[in-house]
Structures are given as structure tokens and as C-alpha cells.
Amino acid sequence: MQVPLIRLQCGVNSYDWGKVGKASAAARFAAASETDDFSIEEEKPYAELWMGTHPKMPSKDMKTQRSLVDLVQDNHALMSTEITSKYGGKLPFLFKVLSIEKVLSIQAHPNKKLAEQLHAKDPKNYPDDNHKPEMTIAITPFEGLCGFRPLPEIAHFLQSIPPLRRLVGEDKAKSFEEVASEAKDDGAGKKALREAFTSLMNGAADSLASASKELVALAESQGSQFAGGGGSSNEGQELADLVTRLNGEFPGDIGLFVLFFLNFVKLEPGEAMFLQADDIHAYISGDIIECMASSDNVVRAGFTPKFKDVSTLTSMLTYSYGSIEEQKMEPAPYAHVVLNAKAYSSNSSATLYDPPIEEFSVIKTELKKSEAKATFDPIAGPSIIICTSGEGTVSVGPKQETVKPGYVFFVGATAECVIESTGEDPLIAFQAFCELGSKSQL
Numbered sequence: 001m002q003v004p005l006i007r008l009q010c011g012v013n014s015y016d017w018g019k020v021g022k023a024s025a026a027a028r029f030a031a032a033s034e035t036d037d038f039s040i041e042e043e044k045p046y047a048e049l050w051m052g053t054h055p056k057m058p059s060k061d062m063k064t065q066r067s068l069v070d071l072v073q074d075n076h077a078l079m080s081t082e083i084t085s086k087y088g089g090k091l092p093f094l095f096k097v098l099s100i101e102k103v104l105s106i107q108a109h110p111n112k113k114l115a116e117q118l119h120a121k122d123p124k125n126y127p128d129d130n131h132k133p134e135m136t137i138a139i140t141p142f143e144g145l146c147g148f149r150p151l152p153e154i155a156h157f158l159q160s161i162p163p164l165r166r167l168v169g170e171d172k173a174k175s176f177e178e179v180a181s182e183a184k185d186d187g188a189g190k191k192a193l194r195e196a197f198t199s200l201m202n203g204a205a206d207s208l209a210s211a212s213k214e215l216v217a218l219a220e221s222q223g224s225q226f227a228g229g230g231g232s233s234n235e236g237q238e239l240a241d242l243v244t245r246l247n248g249e250f251p252g253d254i255g256l257f258v259l260f261f262l263n264f265v266k267l268e269p270g271e272a273m274f275l276q277a278d279d280i281h282a283y284i285s286g287d288i289i290e291c292m293a294s295s296d297n298v299v300r301a302g303f304t305p306k307f308k309d310v311s312t313l314t315s316m317l318t319y320s321y322g323s324i325e326e327q328k329m330e331p332a333p334y335a336h337v338v339l340n341a342k343a344y345s346s347n348s349s350a351t352l353y354d355p356p357i358e359e360f361s362v363i364k365t366e367l368k369k370s371e372a373k374a375t376f377d378p379i380a381g382p383s384i385i386i387c388t389s390g391e392g393t394v395s396v397g398p399k400q401e402t403v404k405p406g407y408v409f410f411v412g413a414t415a416e417c418v419i420e421s422t423g424e425d426p427l428i429a430f431q432a433f434c435e436l437g438s439k440s441q442l
């Protein structure tokens with residue numbers, strides 16, 4: 001029988017928000033698959049490395065060049081029969097590395113029901129009938145816009161940024177402020193937010209052009225006093241810089257105004273956040289590990305040359321609001337692993353990022369010294385492992401493979417997997433997996 005440890009060759013796509021040439025971690029990792037037909041072009045943007053069975057860019061067995069989809073469909077034990085039948089013979093998750101140079105579109109991902117409707121109506125723009133909750137773990141410092149700000153903060157910006165108030169409209173701005181100042185009732189808060197945001201998104205194109213010119217001029221002239229000195233944390237200068245920078249990437253875009261409705265989030269390497277279906281977000285910069293339910297459905301409304309669907313976006317959102325701390329995840333030590341003494345003495349760790357959905361969880365393993373070793377208990381479902389730095393080995397039973405940055409492996413269900421560091425630099429690996437029935441929340 002084949003040992004369920006398969007080195008994968010993974011494709012990278014070239015959306016124009018990606019980091020350029022070798023600066024892109026996604027490109028460097030794709031190049032690590034060492035095939036002759038891929039070399040990094042110096043001036044080309046590389047955005048996303050895809051690891052999984054999604055039909056748009058399925059990974060392959062590097063040795064045989066067989067598609068991972070075929071492999072798991074031929075041998076149901078690789079994913080477990082339960083997962084194979086529940087997810088139609090495909091991996092439940094899609095695992096990615098994103099390298100972001102320019103802001104990605106303002107977007108949300110539909111829930112299951114809406115995904116089915118959109119896909120039936122418009123399969124070209126909505127290629128999947130599946131939902132797409134997603135989790136982001138920073139591997140370099142990350143910036144993004146995620147979720148709606150607390151209402152008083154948005155009210156503060158409506159008062160301190162005249163062109164923003166104009167686009168929203170005086171009536172809507174006023175009634176929003178009334179609710180924001182007293183909103184104890186979540187329903188009223190969401191309704192007011194929906195009305196103000198929808199009004200902004202439907203603002204006429206000609207008023208957007210003049211409003212954005214005015215906004216950029218304010219950002220350039222007011223510095224730290226911009227936006228009334230900022231929101232809750234005196235971020236006036238930071239917001240001024242952000243408006244100037246994003247206007248350079250998408251001149252006059254509605255996104256320049258949307259950013260005053262959304263939390264501006266920064267993640268340090270290892271920090272993570274989880275986005276439910278229908279949560280609004282726009283990633284701005286950084287390299288990240290992303291894991292999502294296997295789907296490619298995106299509803300976009302700004303910062304993009306692609307298809308925009310403003311009415312779907314404004315009607316699908318949950319309009320939950322609150323501080324970003326509520327969206328950040330709290331990773332915990334992963335319990336089902338044994339670290340050897342050498343690993344313990346060097347502060348090595350295995351950390352679990354566990355979102356409240358069934359399709360995936362991610363473990364980050366960091367082995368800080370040569371010979372530090374992590375032995376994982378068998379997992380009852382499939383895993384994909386990518387190394388992002390350091391050197392070492394990965395083994396399942398008698399089979400051992402070298403590990404370097406960008407090396408990706410599929411590990412079959414119930415295999416006992418061992419990762420060992422052999423270099424002087426810390427070995428860091430991320431492992432996405434699915435195990436049915438293991439989550440108490442479900």
C-alpha cells in the first residue's frame with residue numbers, strides 16, 4: 001500500500017494585487033516545487049498559491065503529476081470514507097498563501113443558501129455553490145479592513161469628514177448619528193448601519209469623483225488632525241497616510257470612503273482572524289496563510305477592476321459591528337502532539353487555530369532548534385502541510401521527505417506524522433486539516 005505522505009506541486013495565480021517577482025512568498029513557494037516549466041518572472045505579480053482539490057487549480061502529486069482530486073477519489077482512505085462521502089470526494093478546505101502588494105477588493109463571501117442562489121443565477125461570476133468562511137494567519141506583518149467599526153466611531157467620521165457625510169447624505173447621516181449615540185438595541189444599530197452604508201455605496205459616480213478629490217486633499221493637508229484626529233485611538237495620521245496610499249492604487253475609488261466604516265486591522269506574524277460568511281473585508285498588505293471552505297465565491301464592491309455587485313453586497317451583509325478584537329482569534333496550544341525534550345528546551349510550539357466551523361482547523365508548528373521534533377497523533381481526516389521557513393524532514397511510517405520553505409505535503413487520514421528540524425533556523429510549518437465531529441460548537 002502507498003504510504004499516505006505525498007509531496008504536492010501547487011499552482012500560483014497572477015492577480016495584479018500580488019507582490020511582484022521574488023518578493024512574493026506565493027511565487028517563491030511555487031518555485032520550490034522545482035518543475036522545469038515554472039520560473040519566477042521579475043516583473044510579474046504573484047498573488048495566491050493554492051493547495052487543495054479546487055477544480056480551478058488542483059494540486060498534483062509532484063512525482064507522478066497525477067491530480068490530487070484523482071488520488072483522493074481513487075483511494076477513499078486518504079480522506080476517510082466519512083469525509084469523502086460528505087464532501088463529494090473533494091477536500092473540504094482550500095489552503096492558500098497570499099502575498100499582497102496592493103489592496104484586494106472590498107468583498108464578502110456568501111453563506112451556503114445565498115451561494116446556491118447566486119451560482120444558479122450567474123455561474124460565471126459565482127463559480128461555486130458553496131459558502132466560504134475564511135481564516136487568515138499572518139506570516140509577515142499584515143494590514144486589512146475587516147468588519148464594521150463600532151457605531152460611535154463611524155458617527156465621529158461622519159462629523160469630521162465633510163465629503164464622507166455628503167456621499168452618505170445629510171438625512172441618512174443624521175439618523176445614523178441619533179441611533180449611534182444611544183444604540184443599546186443591536187437591531188436598531190444594524191438597521192441604521194445598513195441604511196447609511198447602502199446610501200454610501202449607491203452614491204452617484206460624479207459626486208464620488210469630486211468627493212474623493214476633496215478627501216485626498218484633506219488627508220494631505222491635515223496630517224494628524226485628519227478625520228478629527230482619527231477614531232478611538234488617535235489614528236489621524238495613519239488614516240491620512242492610508243487614504244493617500246490607497247488613492248495611489250485605486251484613484252477616486254469608493255473604497256477610500258468605505259474604510260471609515262470598517263475596522264483597520266494589523267496582525268503580527270502568528271496572529272489570526274476568522275471571517276464568517278457575509279462578513280465584509282478587504283486585505284491591504286502582507287503575506288498570509290489563508291484557509292477557507294473549498295469555494296471561490298466572492299461578492300465585490302470596490303478596489304477592483306473585476307465584476308462588482310454592489311446591490312448583492314449591501315443586501316447580504318450581517319451588519320455586525322464592533323471592535324476588531326472580537327474578530328481576532330485566540331490560538332491555543334495544540335494538545336495532540338508530543339514535542340521532544342530538545343524541542344521543549346528551545347521554546348518550540350504547536351499552536352491550534354480552531355474556527356467554529358467543521359471544514360478546517362490549522363496547526364502552526366515552530367521548531368526552534370536542530371533536532372527539535374514534533375510527533376502528531378493520527379488525525380481522522382486529511383491534512384495539507386506547508387513549510388514557510390527553516391529546514392528539516394517530515395515522516396509518515398517508513399517514508400521520510402526533506403522539508404524546505406515552500407514544500408507542500410498531503411498527509412492521509414489516520415497517518416502518524418513526524419516533523420523534525422535539521423537546520424539552525426527555526427522550522428515553521430502550517431498544517432490544515434479536517435476532522436469530523438471534533439468540534440464542540442457544532
Ligand SMILES: [Zn+2]
Pocket residue numbers: 107109134281
Ligand atoms: Zn475574502
